[in-house]
Amino acid sequence: MPGTSRRPLPREARVTVVAVCAAGALCAAPAAASATAWGTVAVLAVLYALCEPGVVPVGRHPPSAVGPFVPVLLAGALILPPSAAALVAVPGSLAGRPLPWVRRCWRAGHLAVAVWTAALAARLLGGPAALRAADLPYALLPAAVAALVFSLVSTALTGAVLVTAERCPPATAWGDPLPAALGPHLTYGLVGLTTGLLWLRGYGAFAAVLVPLPMYVACWVFARARRVRAAHDATVRALVQAVDLKDPYTRGHSERVGRASALIAAELGMDDDRVDTLRLAGILHDIGKLGVPTRVLRKSGPLDPEERRLIQLHPEYGHEMTRGVAFLEEARAAILHHHERLDGSGYPHGLAGAEIPEPARVVAVADAFDAMTSTRSYRPARPVASALAELQRCSGTHFDPPMVAALTRALTRQPDVTAPPDAPAAPGGPWPATAPTPSALPSAPGPAPEPAAGRPAPTAAPASHRVPRQAAAPTSVGEGVLLAVWAVGA
Amino acid sequence: MRKAGTAAGWALAVGVGGFVVWGVGWAAYAGVREPGAACAFGGVVLLGELLRVPPGTDREGAPLATAGGLGYALLGPTAAGVAQAVAVVAVATGAAGLMARAAGPRAGHGRHGRHARKAGPPRVEAAARRVLLVAFAAVCCQPLGGGDVLTGTAGAPRAAFLVAVLGATALWDAVLAAAVGAAVGAAGGGRPFAPGLRDGVRGLAGIGSAVCAGGVVMALAVRSAGLWAVPLVALPLLLTQASLRGHAAVRATYRQTVGALARATEVAGYTPPGHARRVSELAVAVGRELGLPARQLTLLEYAALMHDIGQLSLVDPVPGGATEPLDGERRQTIAALGGEVVRRTGAPSEVALIVERQAHPFREQPLAGRIVRAVNAYEDLTAEAAAPAGRLAAVERLRLATGYEYDPRVVEALTRVLARQSTRTWLDAGGEGKEVG
Structure with missing residues (x-):
């Protein structure tokens, strides 16, 4: 307009x-x-x-x-x-x-x-x-x-x-x-x-x-559906922010992992639906940390075995939380298995090799990369090149080599995509205050929340150079009706 | 709940079944008039019924099918007549039901609804209601079994007459639906007659008007331009139905995600497992008992699901997740945090208000907030007690605090709901159990 x-x-x-x-x-x-x-x-x-x-x-x-x-x-x-x-x-x-x-x-x-x-x-x-x-x-x-x-x-x-x-x-x-x-x-x-x-x-x-009355009613219903959809996307973001609330040092981590997962998926030549699923899986991969006591998450020193066990429960918590959410059905495997390692030494189930679902292998690489390139309370961020070298070193034992290779390729092409984050925001900020404005919403489930607060949006984010199928919010009755037709036909 | 509803639906269906047998028999005996029109309108009903909006929303599920049936009835006795209209609509609806059943549970439809509830065979009750609706409209066009009241009318008077007929038909449908709801309500799970009727009449303004307009236009256009008009009018109605489907799918997805957000507090150990779900189910039952309109019930459900979300902001869980034993100020702080979070979820602002005020004395709360307050208190108080004695004691404690904390009306409604549920639980299980509803 x-x-x-x-x-x-x-x-x-x-x-x-x-x-x-x-x-x-x-x-x-x-x-x-x-x-x-x-x-x-x-x-x-x-x-x-x-x-x-x-x-x-x-x-x-x-x-x-x-x-x-x-x-x-x-x-x-x-x-x-x-x-x-x-x-x-x-x-x-x-x-x-x-x-x-x-x-x-x-x-x-x-x-x-x-x-x-x-x-x-x-x-x-x-x-x-x-x-x-x-x-x-x-x-x-x-x-x-x-x-x-x-x-x-x-x-x-x-x-x-x-x-x-x-x-x-x-x-x-x-x-x-x-x-x-x-x-x-x-x-x-x-x-x-x-x-x-x-x-x-x-x-x-x-x-x-x-x-024209039935047509008018159709438009009216459609407008309501759009509002519900926007509310839905906001709710998904609220879930993500709930994690940030508990663990302020990882603020923005979820969004970045989502972006990196989508980047790897696109580099591997997956279709748009799968890329969206992986973005979602990346964004929500740590959702189970909501179930881990806040004191343990915020602890800055080394963890004792009991605390380690508590933290290692988070994939299963996340899997449990997203039970029954239909549009997350495919992302749930990645939420459950993103800490498995290729040699079977990971958790929660100790799966090895091809037993680990593919989405989980993608998210694991994205997660490790972002963890290394962002600042944590106990260590500074590593440069991208050093993080990639570390991924290469562990590729085959911890990580799936094709995923690591895909990330490396994608990053050499667009090095600014995963620029290291700003210094972590002060902990304890109220959760709602960190919420981005709901105006920049994609309009369908399979939402790709916009870059998180606390970090400037990179100009070449993967979401912006390929407009996702549903990302363009329909602006007229025409598109609305088209979407409705699609809902029947699909 | 489901059992009683199904029973009332079946009772209605048996009554209508006899009527349908008469219609089909008479149409077969007297010979089918205008078979082309019968096929075309039967096809519209069939198509609309096959693409029915999945159940779970309390509105018309197949506008195209209903509009097609009404349009056929409005063709008047020369083309349809009461018996033939009833026969065509019943046969097409039944055929759609058989086809849907034969196709079995489908792999899914669309991204949103992939795993949502399936469209399934049309519910018996909805089909029975449609047959009665069509019969009513057809009788209006042929009063006292006499001739065609439409003969000789044309232009605006004819249109006005048809609109009036469908207006009356729609009101009749609303009364019928409310009566069925009240009959179900007597057995538990339905809703009183007056609020049901209010919801029904309110529904007429939206999708009901589209259905009636579609029916009138179909009848008029077929009389003006022949059977070509049927697909011409059916296509926009199909889009109306499609938009309803899309809306239903998005709502289902939203509900699931809100459920996941509500489960976050449970997984995090702030509240006992299943707490949010139990509170929301009981709160909706109480809201229904108090005659809340449909929209308010939806808001109430969301608010009840998310009422504890503020606890996520706490560093240490409240013991047992029960906020009710805490002091008032602490509770209001948690509630205010929760309201903030709900505002960020994009839920309607009323939901945030309910959550925010949940710890206030009842006079400062909206009605839905009072319900959440009382039901949550009841759940917290009975969390440990499985025996009916504990539940009685909990209700008694709520009663004692009706001067300030809890709305006496809400507590009374809660008592009635609980009494009905415990009777049913007792009958179903032959003993007591905490899990009700």
């Missing part, structure tokens, strides 16, 4: 907005001259405005995150002449949500242009006539074409403003949103078609209200 509220728009962006608004006005102008069905325009415009978030309070949480409610616009495009159809979106966009005026005008202008083009395409294919005659298999064609045209024009214009105002690379501005927008817009086309069909059969406002 163009961030017009914070800094002045670049000149190119202002030119784009003014040009699009002028084009929108030109599209709508003929409506004033010709005999227009103002009643139809008014009903649709009111309906569109009502669907704008913030106008009607829907329940406790209006679907504020959803984009323009397109089905009503497409219904207008199918039954009205292009100039009149272009007007449908204008009042709602100008009056709807509390946005700066530039953005309201922009919304009104680009929607007017998009609707006008869609209506023109539908008209060229004989849309209104087909609807009037209820010529059904054929009427699908103008409806689908109108939806596609709308989607193309609106993506193109939005992309243009992203490129000029936000300096987005063109591929991100135009290439990414388009495929995601096509499917939902085709569905909106169908809703618009049904609305138009019933409207022309004399059902009038009933059609305009009843037909």
Whole structure:
């Protein structure tokens, strides 16, 4: 979204907005001259405005995150002449949500242009006539074409403003949103078609209200699901922070191990799902330390055998805690076995070689690497090269050689990924105070929490150069519906 | 709980079963009218039922199927009629049930719900309710077995009539559901009639309205444009159902993760094993007894699961994890820490408020907070005592403190819930045990 509220728009962006608004006005102008069905325009415009978030309070949480409610616009495009159809979106966009005026005008202008083009395409294919005659298999064609045209024009214009105002690379501005927008817009086309069909059969406002209603409810439910998902990600982070709370000297360790595990997994050529699983396994690998008495965890001197035994219980505690959490099912093996060694001398089960699950072998290397390169109470951090040499030395006895090799390769390519952490934060800080803001959340389970507090986010974190499949938070109804389809199909 | 619910569901199903037999028999005897429409709408019901939202949420599980059935009933006697509408919907729902059962437990659907509860065969009770719903709508279109009240109507009046019919149908469904809930409640585990009805009517505003609108539009569009309109209207409804599915899956995942967070205190040795789960189950039962609406019950459940989370901030565990014997100030400190943590978990702010105020006297607490307070106290007091005598003593101690600490209404509701549970436990096990519910 163009961030017009914070800094002045670049000149190119202002030119784009003014040009699009002028084009929108030109599209709508003929409506004033010709005999227009103002009643139809008014009903649709009111309906569109009502669907704008913030106008009607829907329940406790209006679907504020959803984009323009397109089905009503497409219904207008199918039954009205292009100039009149272009007007449908204008009042709602100008009056709807509390946005700066530039953005309201922009919304009104680009929607007017998009609707006008869609209506023109539908008209060229004989849309209104087909609807009037209820010529059904054929009427699908103008409806689908109108939806596609709308989607193309609106993506193109939005992309243009992203490129000029936000300096987005063109591929991100135009290439990414388009495929995601096509499917939902085709569905909106169908809703618009049904609305138009019933409207022309004399059902009038009933059609305009009843037909889009299920779609609107779907968006509303989807918005709620997104909030729950965000809450879920925050809860996972709360689990991680609970460990930091108990053991402040390892603050940020979980996040870094998660990042390093994902790095190794990606280097080994695992698919995106597996990489996400490993990131999660790395982040949560020490979750069982919650079960270890805080005094033992915080002890700075050498541990006696009883204390050592207590600490060595943490993989099993972690395994127990995550029982029954479906999306962690695959990560649990790594949580349980990340202290096993290749020669069978590790704990808790003394597994050897290939008996150790692969995720656990990855996390073990990542864990050891981060432990060596970060400062602890009893010793300073080692340089990366020395830590890697130590890993090489133990590779084959403690660590799985392919994992060590993968980490080495990945680090020689991007040496700053696992830069040593800052000095450990003062112990005893209240847990909640360390929580990162919940705004930078990925939007699905398989969460990859953002870099922890107490350490600057490395610029080349593996999460940032490969956008995870679900990481881009959907910003419009369109993507929302797509995700919903995916939920059914998967 | 489950046993009683199933029994009431079966009783309903047997009643409806006779009705269905009549419908199918009559339709077979009189001959099927407009077989094309029957197949198309039957297909919609079948598809919607196969993609049912997994149970566990208290809302309509298959909007597409219900809307399809209602749309078919609204076609009126010339196309459907009461008997045929009932027959088509019942046969399609039954077929979906058989297909789901034949397919067996599926490998999973989607990343969120991979191991969540399976969609399974449609529940008998939900199917029975749908048949009654469709029959009601069909009867409205053909009152007193007479002719088609829709003949001659067109345009807005026809639409208005159909909307009115479905409005009445939806209200009838809410009353029916509340009545079934109350019948189950009498046996234990359900909820009183009035709050059930309130929840039902509130539910109509959301997904219920989408179902009714879908039904009306399907009927109108088929009359206007033929059977092509069926898939045209069904697709958006399918998306509505898909969004519900997605929401249900995310909620299930969230619940599991909150459960893991709640178990953290247990693994850490701050609270006895199973404490959070027991408190949340008992608290929800008490909340239901007090007639809390569905949303409040969910908040109550989360708050009860996470109520002890503040103890994680302690360097040394409280003995036995029981906060109730501690002095008030210490308890309020732990509660405040817990509230802070809950705020960070992204749970609704009401949950944080409940956790934060859990150690306050009841007059300063929201109702859900009073429930958590009393139930937690009861759990702490009975942690050692397995015998009913210990439980009686615990309830007695709560009663003695109802002047200031605990809400008398909540304690009374807790007593009723416990009395019912102990009777059932006694009957089921032939003896006593601490594990109830």
